[in-house]
Amino acid sequence: MQFTQGMEYFFSGFKLISQKGLKRFVLIPLLINILLFGSSLFFLYGWLTDGFAYMNSLLPEWLSWLEWLMWPIAVLVILFSYSMLFTVITNFIAAPFNGLLSEKVELYLTGQKINDDSLFDTMKDVPRMLGREWTKLCYYLPRAIGFFILLWILPVIGQVLWVLFTCWMYAVQYEDYAFDNHKISFNEMKNDLKQKQTLSYGFGLAVMILTAIPFVNLIVMPVAVCGGTRLWVENYRSQYRS
Template sequence: MQLTQGMEYFFAGFSLISQKGLKRFVFIPLLINFLLFGSSLFFLYDWLTQGIAYLTGMLPDWLSWLEWLMWPLAVLVVLFSYSMIFTVITNFIAAPFNGLLSEKVELHLTGQKVNDDGFVDVMKDVPRMLGREWTKLCYYLPRAIGFFLLLWLLPVIGQILWVLFTCWMLCIQYNDYPFDNHKVAFNDMKRHLKQQQSLSYGFGFAAFILTAIPLVNLIVMPVAVCGATKLWVENYRQHYRN
């Protein structure tokens, strides 16, 4: 079943990040994720604590029982907003390193280099990589706003649609690195992923579940890049071989 197979590709990333020759390329994306998450978490907790204290202080005594309800709602809203901002920032900063990691994973899996670019050539290609991240962001934001509104306007149905959309975007985000290494256009990549939707959603669902687990989510990015590269090699690479 392709849905299960897509999940297996994601989890294959756990074994790939520990392979000899790949660990050093995993380190930088992992460090970026850890530093940004760790440093911002302290500010987030302090801001949330002060915000809840301010709101509960405004409540009359007869509504003081609402405090227990405000905490989980506030945490959900803040974590949602935080995860969006955090993901956008880390993807922009880590894009060149994730592309390099994907390239080395493909070399490990196939024994063939993606290209012969040196360090200087890679640095020159950084603006194009960041432009690709901007393309993904422009694709994501208007749809995210629409699905977020449905999340509140259509209980249950809206939540299901939001989860499906998130799974699709996680699939696009991480599969884009091996596609982009081969200069495959963004729209062509989406077309390929849509042709095997069960495979794509399976991969995205596994990434969605692991992203929701504290601490584990710190290593999701390199794991997903490795798993997505394996998915590319075994399902799409043959279409773009010279």
């Protein structure tokens, strides 16, 4: 079944990131994740501390215990709601490194180089890679706003559609690196993924579940890039080879 196969592609990324020759290319995206996540949590902790101190100063002394009740609630809400925003930010910063990781995974799986670009050529390609991330963001935002509004109008239907949309976007995000390495346009990539939507939804669901788990989500990005590249190699690569 394509849906479960899509999930298996994601989880195969855990094995790929540990392979000799690939581990060093995983390190930079992983460090970016850790540094951004750690620094943002430090900022949020300071913001919450100041906020709760101000709130506590307004409460009568007999209600001061509310601070201890609200701390764990606030932390859980922030950790889980922050995951998608965190993903968007880190993908922008890590896009060149994710593209390089995808290229090396494809070389590992196929034994064939995508191109013979030098380091200088790769650096010149960074603006195009960031432009691709901007294209994905422009595709995501208006749809996300629409589905968010629908959540309030039709809660049950809205929740189902939101989950499906999130799965789709995670698939678009992480399967796209291999397509982009071959200079395949964003629209053509989307059309290809739509031909095997169930495969992409299974992949995206696995990404979504692990992204929602605090601290586990630190390693999701390189795992998803590796798994998404394997999915590309085994399902789409042949149709673009002469």
